[in-house]
Amino acid sequence: xxxxxxxxGFDAAxxxxxxxxxxxxxxxxxxxxxxxxxxxxxSEVPEAVxxxxxxxxxxxxxxxxxxxxxxxKQKEGDEHGTA
Numbered sequence: 261x262x263x264x265x266x267x268x269g270f271d272a273a274x275x276x277x278x279x280x281x282x283x284x285x286x287x288x289x290x291x292x293x294x295x296x297x298x299x300x301x302x303s304e305v306p307e308a309v310x311x312x313x314x315x316x317x318x319x320x321x322x323x324x325x326x327x328x329x330x331x332x333k334q335k336e337g338d339e340h341g342t343a
Contacts, residue, residue, distance in 0.1 A: 266297075
């Protein structure tokens with residue numbers, strides 16, 4: 261699925277403090293924002309629309325090739341025990 265970047269303004273001092281705290285938690289503003297945006301999407305976009313979007317972004321199903329039959333030809337004489 262194609263991604264788009266979102267740019268928002270936020271107070272620099274507050275962002276620095278938030279990054280500092282999240283680093284201690286082994287997280288990041290980017291990761292937390294992605295999680296919150298996903299939660300917002302799931303809570304606000306109706307399930308039928310999400311399923312439609314998911315079906316459009318899923319790779320197209322390729323038709324399966326039939327399995328090759330492993331046919332071993334035997335000589336007619338071998339089947340009857342004669343050569």
